[in-house]
Amino acid sequence: MTDAKLAPNLPGWMVEHSNRYLSSGGTDGHMYKVTPPGYSEMNVPSLLLTTTGRKSGEKYIFPLFYGKDGNRYFIVASKGGAPDHPGWYKNILANPDVELQVGTKTMKAKARTASGAERQKLWDNAITWWPPYVDYQKKTQREIPVVVLDPVG
Numbered sequence: 001m002t003d004a005k006l007a008p009n010l011p012g013w014m015v016e017h018s019n020r021y022l023s024s025g026g027t028d029g030h031m032y033k034v035t036p037p038g039y040s041e042m043n044v045p046s047l048l049l050t051t052t053g054r055k056s057g058e059k060y061i062f063p064l065f066y067g068k069d070g071n072r073y074f075i076v077a078s079k080g081g082a083p084d085h086p087g088w089y090k091n092i093l094a095n096p097d098v099e100l101q102v103g104t105k106t107m108k109a110k111a112r113t114a115s116g117a118e119r120q121k122l123w124d125n126a127i128t129w130w131p132p133y134v135d136y137q138k139k140t141q142r143e144i145p146v147v148v149l150d151p152v153g
Helices: 012-023 089-092 116-127 132-139
Strands: 031-035 043-050 059-065 068-071 070-077 097-102 104-115 147-153
Touching: 012 043, 012 059, 031 104, 043 089, 043 116, 059 070, 059 089, 068 116, 070 116, 097 147, 116 132, 116 147
Parallel strands: none
Antiparallel strands: 031 043, 043 059, 043 097, 068 070, 070 147, 097 104, 104 147
C-alpha cells in the first residue's frame, strides 16, 4: 500500500483515523471507538481498503468498518444512506482487485457484491456491529451493497 494515498474529500475523522492506523502499522486504529448519534459508544473493527481509481488509475485508501465471514471480510457501501454509491464502491465495480490492511496484516483481495441469501446473511451480521446501517437503508432508495473481500494469493 506504499504507492497509495488517502482518498480525496474524506471527512476529518476519517483522515485522522487513517493516519493513526497507517503510522502505527495497524496496531492502533483497528478497533475504532465511536458514539454515533442516538446510540451508545461502540468499538467497531475497521480496515483500510485500497482501490484503484476508476478515472485516475491512482490507488486510494479508504477506512471502513468490516465484518468477517470465515476467511473472507465484508464491508458495506452505505455512504451514510446517501442516494449515490460511495466512490470506493464505484472503483471496485470498475476494478475488483483491491488491497486490505486489517490490523497489522496486509493482503490482496478480490471484491464482489453479495446478493440474495448471502447478502442477507452478511447484512444481518453487519447490523450487529454497526446498527446505524438500518437507519442508512431507510434514508435511501438504493439497496445498500454488501461487498465480499476474498483474499487472494
